[in-house]
Amino acid sequence: MRRGIIRNAAAVTLVTALALSAVACSSSTPPAAGGDAELELWTFLDPNSADDPRGAALKEIVEEYNAQSDGTTVTVRSINYAKIDAEVIKATASGQGPDLLNVYSNQLPMHVAAKTVQPITEYAQPALDALGDDFLFPIDGVTFDGEIMAMPWEIRAWLLWYRADLLEAAGVEVPTTLDEVGEAAAALQKTGVTGLGVGFSNAGLGASFMEKFVPFTWGNGGEILDGGDAVFDDAAGVATMQQFIDWKSQGAFGDEVLSMGADEILNGVKAGTIAMAIEGSFRVxxxxxxxxxxxxxxxxxxxxxxxxxxxxxxxxxxxxTVGTNATDTDAAWDFIEFYTSATSQEKFAAAGVLPVLSSVYESPAVTALPNADELNSWLDYIRDYGRPNPVSENFSELSDSLVTGAQQVVFQGADPAETLTRVADAYNAQ
Structure with missing residues (x-):
């Protein structure tokens, strides 16, 4: 395996006054004579969720911003992560897009192409210049045609999750190789749980499966995209598919994973019905x-x-990001600065999110957290073995097609090489 580093990449990054709108919102209310502005933030996080600490952190940050703001009020509209991008594109086309939009870095190229977000270079560049090396990732990842289009507030990596209590009860050691993962998962499967939760569902456009396919293909010496073209239809991609075939034959998981996406895996780990998974740091x-x-x-x-x-x-x-339909960009940036400040980053760290500011990891608020050592271990993994997630304007469609192909290969006996070639050719023909 080649030791990785965090690279610059063109589409990769790592960042109630609270009211949830039930209908599509209009762009920001123009500042009144007194300078007041009403902004709406569209995000996948739910500030009223009792299950996701990130939602609680979001709620606290927005409430604090509104309390200290001189006339600007931010409200939040929460939309499911699998639907938000399509809703934003549709709303923006009719002039009803949000003032502020949370965009996952994988989806940023799509939003730039759809013109749902506007450049923020004039605001972001001075802030980034002042931050210097304290900002952990290069801004090239959110820069398109020389314009900064988004401000990162979070870093994430993918990890092996395991329920230590389930492994101990089954007398299974924590696996340290892929072969051991299969052996451990097969042993756990015999206890009545899913040994290894792998999302083979098309839910979320197949993102859960793609999150595994990418690192395994890298590990086999391959790549996913090259210059925008799909190139995984080679020996490396076939070897990755074979890994899943072998795990299925070994009994590491059963047909139940066909209905699993990221949400189902999360819920299964919480319920103790899934013993191991490969999932993101942000959901731990x-x-x-x-x-x-x-x-x-x-x-x-x-x-x-x-x-x-x-x-x-x-x-x-x-x-x-600042939405294309936003009219008060000064107010929108003011909120972004607050949201990405060290104080706000500390709140997200407490929610298990990796901050984008290096200094935050050394702040008293973070070093006192019970998960401080874990956060730093994740950051070390990213620094030593992190690679930008490959993305493109149509990456979601590729994920959806690839998981459909994986269903056919792993569960129906389709030929891996032929299936990968068909998926890659269809993608490249777009």
């Missing part, structure tokens, strides 16, 4: 919030064939 806190879970959920770098060297992990993150 939500999984631990389940009754009886807590520290029973542990994480480790994704194993490779070599116990001493983990797989490279895809690195991505959430960002804040």
């Amino acid at each position: 806190a939500a999984a631990r919030s389940g009754e009886g879970v807590g520290d029973n959920l542990q994480t480790a770098p994704i194993p490779s064939d070599d116990a001493a060297t983990p797989l490279q992990t895809p690195v991505a993150g959430q960002t804040l």
